[in-house]
Amino acid sequence: MKILIAIGGREFSKPTLDLGMKIANSFKSSTTIAYVGKKISQFSEKDVSVVHQNLDDRELYRPGIRTLEWAYDFLISKKYIEEKDSNKFDDYLLVDEENSRMKVLLKGQQSDKIDLIMRTGEIIEQLKDEVETNKHDITIIGGSGNKGIHQKLVQFIDSSVFVVKNYSVNKKYKILLPVNDSKGSDMAIETAINFAKSYKLNVEIVSVPEGKKSIEEVEKILKKTKEKFSKNRIQTTTKLIDGSAVNSIVNYAKDNSIVILGVSPKNPIMKYFFGSKPLSIAQKCNCPVLITK
Amino acid sequence: MNESYKVISSSILFWFSQKKWFVYSIVISIFLLNLSTPVGLTVPAYHSLIILLLVFMLVTFEPIPFPAIALLTLVLQVVLEVAPPDVVASSFMNDAVLFVMGSLMFAIAIVHQGLDIRLAKMIIKIFGKSKRMFLAGLMTISAILSSFLGEHTVIAIMLPIGLSVIKNIDTQKADGKNAVLLTLFSIAYGTIIGSIGTPSGGARNVIMINYLQEFSNVSIDYWKWMKHAYPILMIQLVVAYFVLQFTFPSSLNNIKMRGFKKNIGKTDVKKNINHLFSCLIIVGIVSSWFAFNDIYGLGIIALAGALTFMIFGMISWEEINKNTNWGVILLFAATISLGFQINETGASSWLVLKFNELLATLPSNSMNVSWSIMAVLSGLTANFFTSSATVSLIGPMAIELHPTDISFALSSAIASGFSFLTVISSPTAMIIYSTGLVSTKMFFRVGILMFSISIIILYLMSQFYWVTL
CATH class of the missing domain: 3.40.50.620 (HUPs)
Structure with a gap:
C-alpha cells in the first residue's frame, strides 16, 4: 500500500501527519509526505525559480523546505525515523524531478519507505499528478482548509481520500x-x-x-x-x-x-x-x- | 454505470474545472461578436476591443499558458479582420519587445554572477552602523538598482541578503515577526518604487515611450523620464520607510548582522575579476541607455548587455535559455501588437469619447477628474492584471485622452508601477509572497496605504513639479 500525506502550515498539519504516519506504520506502507507550495503567476514563475536557485546556492532554505524540515523532526520525535548524526536535515539535497516535483534527499537516510517531496502549483492538479504518477492508494489531507478542495480531491483523485478533521492523539477512536x-x-x-x-x-x-x-x-x-x-x-x-x-x-x-x-x-x-x-x-x-x- | 463513461466524464470535468475561465472567456467573446457593432465603432475596432477583453480575462485567470494566449491574440487579430497578416506581423516586434527580451536575459546574466555577496559587503560598510540604518540602506540600494536594472534583477540579488539576516528569527513572537516583515517589505518596496525611476526600470516604461513616439510623435529620452520620475521615487522612499516602521514596530534585536556577515562567505581572485567585469558591463549598458538610447533604442542596448556576458563566457546560452520567460516575451509582443491595432482602428478614440461623455455627466468635470480616474484606473488594473501588460493594453487610451500632454501618459505608466496591493502585480511581490513569510492579506493591508499615498504624490508632482520642467 502507498500513502500520500499532504501537509501545509506546521500548526495545522500536526494531527494530519500524526494520524497519517500511524496508518502508514500499521499497514507497513511506503509513505510520501508532500508539501504543495503556493501557485506562482506565469508572469513571475521564472523569476521565482531563479531566486529559489539563488537561495539554494547561499544555503538559505527555500520556501517549503522549513515545513518539510518540521515534518522530518516530527517523524524523529515520534520515532518513525531513527535519528543518527549522519541523518541530519541540514545535510540535504533537493533533486529537481519532472512536473514541478522536487524530492528531498537526506544524505545517509536509512529508510527508503518515507519520501519528502515538494511541489509547486495548484493543489488539486499537483496532488492528482502525484497520485497518478506514483499510484498512491490513500491521500491524507487536513480538514481545516477550503471545503472545495476536499470535494475536488474526492471527485478527481484516483485514490481513497482521508480528511483529517479535529483529530486528537489522546482520544480513543x-x-x-x-x-x-x-x-x-x-x-x-x-x-x-x-x-x-x-x-x-x-x-x-x-x-x-x-x-x-x-x-x-x-x-x-x-x-x-x-x-x-x-x-x-x-x-x-x-x-x-x-x-x-x-x-x-x-x-x-x-x-x-x-x-x-x-x-x-x-x-x-x-x-x-x-x-x-x-x-x-x-x-x-x-x-x-x-x-x- | 459504464466504467469508461465515468473515466471520460471525469477527465472532461477535471479539464473544465481547471480551464473554466477559458470556456467562460470564449463564450463571452462569441456572445459579444454576435451583438451588433456599437454606434461610432467600425467592425475591426469593435473586434479589437473584444480581443482586448478576452486577453484581460485569460491573463488574469491564467487558464491556459501565456504563449497560447499570445498566439490566440495574433490569430484572432487576423481571423476577425482587425488587421491583415503583414500588419499584425510587423507590429509584433519592436523596440519595446526587444527591451523585454534583452532585459530578462541581461537580468539572468547579472544574477548568475553572484554579485549579492559583494553588494552585501558594501551595504554593511555604508549602512551597518545600526540595524535601522541597515534596513533603510537595503531599501535605498534596492530602489536605486531597480530603477536602472529592473525589478526582477534586483529582487533576485537582494532577497538572499534579506533572508540571511532574518534566518533564525522566531516568527511566533510579534517582535520577531515584525522584524521579518520589515526586512522583506523594505526590500520589496524599495524594488517596486525604484522601478518607476528610469525607462529601463520596467518594461511598462519602455512600452509607454514607444507608444508616445508612435501615436503622438512625442519623444522622451532616458534623462527626461528620470527628471519626471526620480523625485517621485525619492519622496515615495521616505514615505515607505515611515509607513513600514509604523506598520511593523520592532526592536530589531533579533536581526543578526553577525550571521549575515558569516553568510557572505569569501571571494577569490577569479570571482573578483568576474565581478569587476560584470560591473563594467552594467555601467557600460546603463551609460549607453543614457547616451545612445535615441540612436540604438533601449531594447538593442539591453540585448547588447546579455550578448557581452555571453561572448565573454560569463554565462552560457543554456543558462539564459532555461531561465528566460519566453512566454512573457511572446505575450508582451502580442499585447503590444493588439495595442497598436486598438489605436489604428480608432477603438481607443471611441473609448476615450465614451469616457469623456461619462465625465460630462459628473458634477465637476475637469482635467483633474479625468487625470485622477485614469491614474487610479491604471494603478488598480496593474495590481489585478500586472503592470506591463496593463500599459501595453490601456496605454493607447491614456495617450488618446490628451495626446499632446505627456503628463497623462507618464502618470498612467508610473501609476501602473504602484504594485503595492496584490502579489500578482509584479515579480517582486510574487517573489516575496513565494517565501511563505508574507500573506496576500498582509500585502494588501500595508499596500492600500502606500498605494493611496503614492497616487497623491503623483498627482501633486504632476500638478506642481512637472509643469516647471
Whole structure:
C-alpha cells in the first residue's frame, strides 16, 4: 500500500501527519509526505525559480523546505525515523524531478519507505499528478482548509481520500461505518476491516433506510456486514437510524468517530454540480472521514 | 454505470474545472461578436476591443499558458479582420519587445554572477552602523538598482541578503515577526518604487515611450523620464520607510548582522575579476541607455548587455535559455501588437469619447477628474492584471485622452508601477509572497496605504513639479 500525506502550515498539519504516519506504520506502507507550495503567476514563475536557485546556492532554505524540515523532526520525535548524526536535515539535497516535483534527499537516510517531496502549483492538479504518477492508494489531507478542495480531491483523485478533521492523539477512536448495498459500501467495509484489525478499534455499523428499501432489507445488510467483521474477530455493534442519510449520520457521528464511507456511485457530472452524500457527510462531520475508492 | 463513461466524464470535468475561465472567456467573446457593432465603432475596432477583453480575462485567470494566449491574440487579430497578416506581423516586434527580451536575459546574466555577496559587503560598510540604518540602506540600494536594472534583477540579488539576516528569527513572537516583515517589505518596496525611476526600470516604461513616439510623435529620452520620475521615487522612499516602521514596530534585536556577515562567505581572485567585469558591463549598458538610447533604442542596448556576458563566457546560452520567460516575451509582443491595432482602428478614440461623455455627466468635470480616474484606473488594473501588460493594453487610451500632454501618459505608466496591493502585480511581490513569510492579506493591508499615498504624490508632482520642467 502507498500513502500520500499532504501537509501545509506546521500548526495545522500536526494531527494530519500524526494520524497519517500511524496508518502508514500499521499497514507497513511506503509513505510520501508532500508539501504543495503556493501557485506562482506565469508572469513571475521564472523569476521565482531563479531566486529559489539563488537561495539554494547561499544555503538559505527555500520556501517549503522549513515545513518539510518540521515534518522530518516530527517523524524523529515520534520515532518513525531513527535519528543518527549522519541523518541530519541540514545535510540535504533537493533533486529537481519532472512536473514541478522536487524530492528531498537526506544524505545517509536509512529508510527508503518515507519520501519528502515538494511541489509547486495548484493543489488539486499537483496532488492528482502525484497520485497518478506514483499510484498512491490513500491521500491524507487536513480538514481545516477550503471545503472545495476536499470535494475536488474526492471527485478527481484516483485514490481513497482521508480528511483529517479535529483529530486528537489522546482520544480513543472507534470506526463509524455507514453501509448500504452499493459497490462503494463493499469497499468501505473492506477498508474498515483492515483499519479495525490494525488499530484494534471497535466498529459501529449503521444504516439508514432510504427510498424504497424496507426495514427488513436494511437489517439484512447490517447483519451481513456484521458477519464479515465477526469472521475477522472484530467487535461490532449495529444500529438502524432514521431520517435522511446525510443528517442522521452527521448527527450520529461523535468527536471520537472515524467515519469510513464508500464513494458515491453517482454520475461524475451530477456529483460535480450537485455533490454527493459521502461528500456532504465528509463536509458536515466534525471528525476524521475516509472516503474509499 | 459504464466504467469508461465515468473515466471520460471525469477527465472532461477535471479539464473544465481547471480551464473554466477559458470556456467562460470564449463564450463571452462569441456572445459579444454576435451583438451588433456599437454606434461610432467600425467592425475591426469593435473586434479589437473584444480581443482586448478576452486577453484581460485569460491573463488574469491564467487558464491556459501565456504563449497560447499570445498566439490566440495574433490569430484572432487576423481571423476577425482587425488587421491583415503583414500588419499584425510587423507590429509584433519592436523596440519595446526587444527591451523585454534583452532585459530578462541581461537580468539572468547579472544574477548568475553572484554579485549579492559583494553588494552585501558594501551595504554593511555604508549602512551597518545600526540595524535601522541597515534596513533603510537595503531599501535605498534596492530602489536605486531597480530603477536602472529592473525589478526582477534586483529582487533576485537582494532577497538572499534579506533572508540571511532574518534566518533564525522566531516568527511566533510579534517582535520577531515584525522584524521579518520589515526586512522583506523594505526590500520589496524599495524594488517596486525604484522601478518607476528610469525607462529601463520596467518594461511598462519602455512600452509607454514607444507608444508616445508612435501615436503622438512625442519623444522622451532616458534623462527626461528620470527628471519626471526620480523625485517621485525619492519622496515615495521616505514615505515607505515611515509607513513600514509604523506598520511593523520592532526592536530589531533579533536581526543578526553577525550571521549575515558569516553568510557572505569569501571571494577569490577569479570571482573578483568576474565581478569587476560584470560591473563594467552594467555601467557600460546603463551609460549607453543614457547616451545612445535615441540612436540604438533601449531594447538593442539591453540585448547588447546579455550578448557581452555571453561572448565573454560569463554565462552560457543554456543558462539564459532555461531561465528566460519566453512566454512573457511572446505575450508582451502580442499585447503590444493588439495595442497598436486598438489605436489604428480608432477603438481607443471611441473609448476615450465614451469616457469623456461619462465625465460630462459628473458634477465637476475637469482635467483633474479625468487625470485622477485614469491614474487610479491604471494603478488598480496593474495590481489585478500586472503592470506591463496593463500599459501595453490601456496605454493607447491614456495617450488618446490628451495626446499632446505627456503628463497623462507618464502618470498612467508610473501609476501602473504602484504594485503595492496584490502579489500578482509584479515579480517582486510574487517573489516575496513565494517565501511563505508574507500573506496576500498582509500585502494588501500595508499596500492600500502606500498605494493611496503614492497616487497623491503623483498627482501633486504632476500638478506642481512637472509643469516647471
